[in-house]
Amino acid sequence: MSRRITHALGSLGQEILLVVVILALFAFVGTYNPRFLSENNLTSIFVGNAYIAVAAIGMSLVIISGNIDVSIGALIGVLAVISGLLVTNGYPIWLAWLAPLVLGAAINALVGCLIAYARVPSIIATLAMLSILSGGLITFTGGQWISGLPAGYQLAQFRLLNVPSPVWFMIGMTVLAGFLMRYTTFGRAVYAVGSNPEAARASGISYKATVVKVFAIHGAIGGIAAVLFATQLQVIQSTVPVGLELVIITASVVGGVSILGGVGTVFGSTLAAILFAAIGSSLIFLNVSAYWLRAVQGILILATVLADMARRRRTG
Amino acid sequence: MKKLLTALIGASLLSTPAFAQSAWTGGDDQPTNPLACTGESPAPEPGEYNGGTPTNAPDRNGKDLKVVDIPKLVGVGYFASTASGMQEAAKELGNITVNTDGPTRANIDEQITFVDNYITSGVDGILFAANDPVAIAPVLKKALDAGINVVGYDADAEADARQWFVNQALPNGVAKSMMDQLASEIGEEGSFAIVTSTFTTPNQARWISEMQAYTEKCHPNLKFLETVEAQEDNILSFNQAQTLINKYGDDLKGILGMTSVATPAAAEAVQQNGLCGKVSVVGLALPNAMKPYINSDCIQSTILWNTVDLGYAAVEVMRQVADGTLKPGDKTVKAGRLGELPIVNQSQVLLGQPKVFTKADINDFDF
Numbered sequence: 260m261s262r263r264i265t266h267a268l269g270s271l272g273q274e275i276l277l278v279v280v281i282l283a284l285f286a287f288v289g290t291y292n293p294r295f296l297s298e299n300n301l302t303s304i305f306v307g308n309a310y311i312a313v314a315a316i317g318m319s320l321v322i323i324s325g326n327i328d329v330s331i332g333a334l335i336g337v338l339a340v341i342s343g344l345l346v347t348n349g350y351p352i353w354l355a356w357l358a359p360l361v362l363g364a365a366i367n368a369l370v371g372c373l374i375a376y377a378r379v380p381s382i383i384a385t386l387a388m389l390s391i392l393s394g395g396l397i398t399f400t401g402g403q404w405i406s407g408l409p410a411g412y413q414l415a416q417f418r419l420l421n422v423p424s425p426v427w428f429m430i431g432m433t434v435l436a437g438f439l440m441r442y443t444t445f446g447r448a449v450y451a452v453g454s455n456p457e458a459a460r461a462s463g464i465s466y467k468a469t470v471v472k473v474f475a476i477h478g479a480i481g482g483i484a485a486v487l488f489a490t491q492l493q494v495i496q497s498t499v500p501v502g503l504e505l506v507i508i509t510a511s512v513v514g515g516v517s518i519l520g521g522v523g524t525v526f527g528s529t530l531a532a533i534l535f536a537a538i539g540s541s542l543i544f545l546n547v548s549a550y551w552l553r554a555v556q557g558i559l560i561l562a563t564v565l566a567d568m569a570r571r572r573r574t575g
Numbered sequence: 576m577k578k579l580l581t582a583l584i585g586a587s588l589l590s591t592p593a594f595a596q597s598a599w600t601g602g603d604d605q606p607t608n609p610l611a612c613t614g615e616s617p618a619p620e621p622g623e624y625n626g627g628t629p630t631n632a633p634d635r636n637g638k639d640l641k642v643v644d645i646p647k648l649v650g651v652g653y654f655a656s657t658a659s660g661m662q663e664a665a666k667e668l669g670n671i672t673v674n675t676d677g678p679t680r681a682n683i684d685e686q687i688t689f690v691d692n693y694i695t696s697g698v699d700g701i702l703f704a705a706n707d708p709v710a711i712a713p714v715l716k717k718a719l720d721a722g723i724n725v726v727g728y729d730a731d732a733e734a735d736a737r738q739w740f741v742n743q744a745l746p747n748g749v750a751k752s753m754m755d756q757l758a759s760e761i762g763e764e765g766s767f768a769i770v771t772s773t774f775t776t777p778n779q780a781r782w783i784s785e786m787q788a789y790t791e792k793c794h795p796n797l798k799f800l801e802t803v804e805a806q807e808d809n810i811l812s813f814n815q816a817q818t819l820i821n822k823y824g825d826d827l828k829g830i831l832g833m834t835s836v837a838t839p840a841a842a843e844a845v846q847q848n849g850l851c852g853k854v855s856v857v858g859l860a861l862p863n864a865m866k867p868y869i870n871s872d873c874i875q876s877t878i879l880w881n882t883v884d885l886g887y888a889a890v891e892v893m894r895q896v897a898d899g900t901l902k903p904g905d906k907t908v909k910a911g912r913l914g915e916l917p918i919v920n921q922s923q924v925l926l927g928q929p930k931v932f933t934k935a936d937i938n939d940f941d942f
Contacts, residue, residue, distance in 0.1 A: 292822070294821060294822055294824060295821075295822075297821060299820075299821050299848070300818070300821035300822075303814065303817045303818060303821055307814040307817070310810075398680060403651060404863075404864065406863050406864060406866075406867075407863075416847065488810065491810060491813065492809055492810070492813055492839070492840060492843045493839070493843060493867045493868075494809065494839060494864055496808075496809045496836065498807075500806075500808045500810065500811070501806065501808070536814075539814065539818075540814075540818050540821075543801075543803055543815070543818045543819065543822060544818070544822055546801065
């Protein structure tokens with residue numbers, strides 16, 4: 260128990276650190292070019308990576324439970340195409356928004372079963388899924404984009420109180436998942452199976468059921484991310500963005516979720532996704548090559564993991 | 576970590592002292608060959624023919640020809656429009672029948688099987704758009720060995736595996752179309768930025784270099800701001816265009832999209848910011864992807880080759896190769912309603928300047 264409190268404090272530290280870094284970056288780039296802090300640019304930064312932030316929430320759950328999912332980028336690509344095909348083939352818009360959630364949950368529940376019941380390591384099960392989904396997608400669509408999307412479908416372009424809907428989804432999902440993880444038995448079970456599966460089992464927590472649930476929720480959240488991804492522009496690209504899963508995993512890890520499982524919150528990954536968008540924008544404002552974005556992300560991962568290791572050694 | 580980050584950004588700032596004004600970022604360092612600002616440019620020397628030759632081809636001069644067209648894939652708008660140009664040419668000529676057949680997905684193995692089957696079944700000519708220039712070469716050579724005339728279009732194979740290739744556009748032609756269109760939309764003194772795939776993507780880098788050379792020659796007062804990278808990712812392209820708009824505000828008059836992904840995404844950013852008519856987007860893109868923006872008068876144009884003309888020219892070239900009227904060493908070829916097309920790059924027929932699609936005609940094209 261005391262260990263969990265230490266960990267909770269530890270990851271809270273990561274979140275405060277991220278807030279400080281984001282504010283420092285805003286101050287630094289804003290001084291260099293005040294337009295960086297214009298309402299428009301701040302909106303772009305928050306909207307730009309919102310779907311990544313949403314997907315990273317599910318990823319955080321998966322990693323906290325002691326697993327990993329490298330197929331999420333491909334899943335988002337496939338679900339986005341399914342959504343687009345439904346709506347361009349005359350199905351109602353609400354169905355095109357809802358189907359990715361249900362299908363995402365179903366597909367990933369299956370992956371969860373492979374991991375929990377057939378004991379396939381999560382990296383292997385999701386690598387296989389990555390190949391199946393991305394190969395299937397390109398075979399099925401032949402790389403053709405989906406265009407001719409009807410008016411009213413572009414959920415990600417809606418605004419409420421002049422704030423774009425992706426930002427609302429990002430905040431809403433983060434708060435909801437944060438509540439789930441902190442105040443429910445399910446949330447506690449996820450931390451338990453992630454930090455010590457044997458002990459969790461001994462204390463009556465079903466490892467199998469928890470892992471399947473985690474993956475199903477992750478799939479449903481991936482479905483939401485896919486809808487935000489699909490409805491941002493007037494066309495849907497039918498190929499999976501290269502390296503999307505890595506950006507999502509990076510957001511989770513830099514957000515303070517320990518890659519070894521059992522530790523982290525969903526707030527950190529959302530802050531990390533915002534930080535990445537802010538860095539991407541900063542590079543343009545500072546006239547620095549976009550190549551630096553990946554380098555910076557890499558350095559952030561290393562720094563975070565090293566800090567996590569140090570913290571673990573300290574708390575034993 | 577905060578220190579680390581600021582140090583890092585600080586350091587990289589110092590190491591890249593404001594991009595040199597002399598070279599546009601994202602271009603390559605190969606020699607450029609800008610076209611004339613107005614009127615015809617003198618055709619470059621084609622050089623020595625490096626295409627292949629069919630073995631023991633029968634005399635086909637003026638005889639009815641049976642030709643198969645094997646595009647990268649069938650069932651997509653792009654190759655449906657090249658096929659319609661082919662039928663137009665076949666009808667005009669009267670003594671050639673063209674049948675379009677190919678894989679339903681862009682797969683080189685399936686395409687090879689199609690070519691092989693048509694060699695066996697016996698045709699006079701094969702038109703192709705290769706899924707892979709190297710992998711398709713052996714089966715095309717087999718066709719040449721069987722005395723079949725082989726002509727490529729859209730996507731070439733190794734030169735000696737076919738006789739001629741109809742090239743839809745050369746880099747200096749793309750550059751001229753892009754910059755002339757930009758200048759006509761934002762004026763000769765406007766400022767613009769470029770959204771490309773990556774700084775090292777060969778086609779885009781070539782085009783950017785040619786665009787700079789042509790701009791210095793023909794639109795010297797246009798002001799280049801910067802190039803940003805957006806991979807081939809449309810959300811990233813949108814975000815990058817958005818950031819350019821935020822960064823430059825009213826100073827930004829135009830965005831050049833270097834890929835068919837970047838151009839519609841930049842148009843979307845302009846539309847979502849309510850900047851239609853204030854910021855122009857000029858670039859390479861498929862008409863279907865640009866229709867929403869062009870039909871709503873937000874964006875004026877999109878640039879690509881005329882795919883119908885591309886198919887038309889391929890059949891005209893096939894006819895003349897079979898007749899023996901297009902021979903190695905020729906400098907031009909007559910292509911029906913397209914007039915005389917120049918021979919370039921040793922064994923390629925150049926379709927001409929890319930086409931600027933506008934609201935007037937974009938809805939006639941479906942790809």
